[in-house]
Amino acid sequence: MGLGGLHVWHMLILLVVVLLVFGTKKLKNIGQDLGDAVNGFRSAMASGEKDEEPAKPKQIEESAPRRVAEPAPSAARSKVGAAPGAGDPRFDWPNS
Secondary structure (H helix, E strand, O other), X not given: OOEXXXXXXXXXXXXXXXXXXXXXXXXHHHHHHHHHHHHXXXXXXXXXXXXXOOOOOOOOXXXXXXXXXXXXXXXXXXXXXXXXXXXXXXXXXXXX
């Protein structure tokens, strides 16, 4: 009967508690601040729609791709029975 298990009585009790905690003056100020914020947002949206020319995206200059040097073949790689990548710095990262 209510919103997510909240009934009318629950909402009334919650309203009374909020009034007791904050007071009417504080709630009035909060309401005015919220209204001013909404009006400012609406005016900003309206002025944004009046702009004739949309902002142009910045052009990103493409640079030449960087080359990565291949590591020199190591002696450990050529050994029979050696683990693949043994001695290769790309595979030794966690152990460094």
